[in-house]
Amino acid sequence: MRLAAQSLALSRGPKNIFSNVSFTVHAADVICVLAPSGAGKTTLLRCLNGLDRAQAGTITANGATLDATLPAGAFAQAARHVRKVVGFVAQDKHLFAHRTALQNVMEGPLVVSRVPAEQARTQAMSLLDRLGVAGRAQAYPAQLSGGEQQRVALARALAMQPHVLLLDEPTSALDPKRTSEVASLIKDLSREGLAVIAATHDMQLVGELQAQVWTLQEGALLCAAA
Amino acid sequence: MRRVFSLLIALGALAPAQLAAQDRSWQTVQQRGELRFGLDVQGGEPYASEDAQGRLVGFEIEIAKALGQTLGVRMVPVQNDWSALVPALMRGDFDIILNGFEATPEHAARVRLSRPYYVFAERLTARANATWTYTNLSSLRGLRLGALGNSQAWLMLRQAGLDPVPYEGVQEPYTDLAAGRVDAVLMDDIIADRYGQAPGLRRVADVATGTYAIGVRPGDDTLLTAINRGLDTLLREGHINVILARWHLGGTRQTTLVTMHAQSEPAASPKHALSRGQIILFFKGALVTLLLACAAMALAVVLGLALAIARRPWAWPLSGVVRRLASAYVEVFRGTPVLLQLYLLYYGLPQVAPWLTLPAAAAAILGLGMNYAAYEAEIYRAGIEAVPRGQWEAALSLGMSQAQAFRRAVLPQALRISLPGMANDFIALLKDTSLVSVITVVELTKRLSITAVDTSGWLVPGLFCAALYFAMSYPLSLLARRLEAGLAKQ
DSSP, X not given: OOEEEEEEEEEETTEEEEEEEEEEEOTTOEXXXXXXXXXXXXXXXXXXXXXXXXXXXXXXXXXXXXXXXXXXXXHHXXXXXXXXXXXXXXXXXXXXXXXXXXXXXXHHHHHTSXXXXXXXXXXXXXXXHHTTOGGGTTOOGGGSOHHHHHHHHHHHHHTTOOSXXXXXXXXXXXXXXHHHHHHHHHHHHHHXXXXXXXXXXXXHHHHHHTOEEEEEETTEEEEEOO | OHHHHHHHHHHHHHHHHHHHTTOOHHHHHHHHTEEEEEEOGGGBTTTBEEOTTSOEESHHHHHHHHHHHHHTOEEEEEEOOGGGHHHHHHHTSOSEEOSSOBOOHHHHTTSEEOOOSEEEEEEEEEETTOOOOOSXXXXXXXXXXXXXXXXXXXXXXXXXXXXXXXXSSSSHHHHHHHHTSOSEEXXXXXXXXXXXXXXXXXXXXXXXXXXXXXXXXXXXXXHHHHHHHHHHHHHHTTHHHHHHHHTTOOSGGGGGGGGOOOOOSOSSXXXXXXXXXXXXXXXXXXXXXXXXXXXXXXXXXXXXXHHHHHTSOOOSTTHHHHHHHHHHHHHHHHHSOHHHHHHIIIIIHHHHOGGGOOOHHHHHHHHHHHHHHHHHHHHHHHHHHHSOHHHHHHHXXXXXXXXXXXXXXXHHHHHHHHHHHHHHHHHHHHHHGGGGGGGTOOOHHHHHHHHHHHTTOSHHHHHHHHHHHHHHHHHHHHHHHHHHHHHHHO
């Protein structure tokens, strides 16, 4: 078990975003969450990464439990444990604007894992290479295209060697050729044991990933094997 | 024919009027029925000060009243900063100066002086435990000396090749003497008697004498004549002696007044150009200004950053208390004048904590730095808030703590956003350094007010001083604009 959710519920005002959401994610699982825009896919992924708080339920990963009832300090502490194994790439990427592509990818290992700079650089370069953006290593985010930013953001998350990777609309900035490349990369990574949950409505990605498809409809998460 | 006749009468009437137009000063005062005299109430007892009911009292107020009675005009006091009495007289803000106005060659070079109405001694005061002895002014070399800026005492010390600290008030020099910031104070004995009598201070010697006279604009000859006539009457009939006795200012020295004459002619003709030495002193003043601004800004940046960080909504223990304290600091320092803060820091603090008797330069840097820190904190707060939330979250998602995310992802970007504001603040700080002259630091503006006395005018040194300020601030202004343009491009 890499990540488990138990009875998650969240509503905003009268609107029920999701309720009674429970699931378990195992190593090498590839899951696509399908839902119309505004249905709460992003919010669900943010909750799984501890960026948003559900109002009820628990999320368990890496031996830590994000309990909706925890006080703020303890919740932040638990969220850090969870994030050690659960990576997240937001739809807007949010690359660090003041650092180059290479520095963006090195940042996590340097600061969080305290990896020596030389080692972090080598790992980051090989990730950028694997994602086909090694040539843009010295460019700043503002100088990168949307697709390049997407791949640098992916490399930044992968540099932390997560067990589970949460991807919000990972192919929204990519053309079909690049989408295929990302799909085959995700499949490669899953073969190495990485579990992936992608919120998307890109049917090309869903098809090429041969992923489990979950749907979020009127607050209920429906899980079905692909 | 009658028309021609009346025209001739009119022309005849014009002729004497034109002659008198050369100097109608006394006539104008008489027509107005009042004589306006410039004074600074801050000069305090026994010159001119306000009593508990807000009425003006003092021996000079009484002399003014007696003079008005003799001349048949009403005397109207006009408040003006003491150090700027001469330029205000020249502007026409009042007709005469009557306020501890010393009959010095420097004053005589700029205005006409009446006959003296008071004889004072220049009194040297030191701490009671001082080990040095006084023989002449040169024997004071190596001591830190205090005097009222641009006063006769101050000019005397400078002429002796000494470098006295210029004060703006009469009490502060003795406060500093007691606190050990200066080693000796040279002041008119009237002032020394009132303010230099604190325990721990002792009178060393009276090193010279001088006189107070009334100052009149050059060219106002008829007014000067009238005033001399009035003073002559008051002195001969003993009115002035009665007034001085009432204020305990009499004494054998005053008996010489009756036979004294006005300092008739200017000792030196006014020179308007700046000498080479003065220009060098101006550059030194500019350097002091620049160093003060840099040191104060360095303090403001560090302290401001600490305040901005303390005001973040951290989830740490006690962070609520720290946040409220930091907010209170910012509001208090932004909400009160920096001039007041400098006074309290320099003169007020040693009264409650004698071990916090800061040297003037340190107090200036600390005062300006602490004040500007409040403004920097606000700039950084705005800068931090301008960094998109996604940057925080991206850092947190990598597993960083709040502090790591702040330091690595948010702060560098926030500082970048804050740079133009910081550059603007530095320009403002550069000019605000002029305020520290009140705590005896001789920077560029103080240098100006010193030189203005030497060169008999504010225009030339004023423009030169302004040019120096501009030369320092304009490149910074360009830098700020470039930084702003750089940010806009992003």
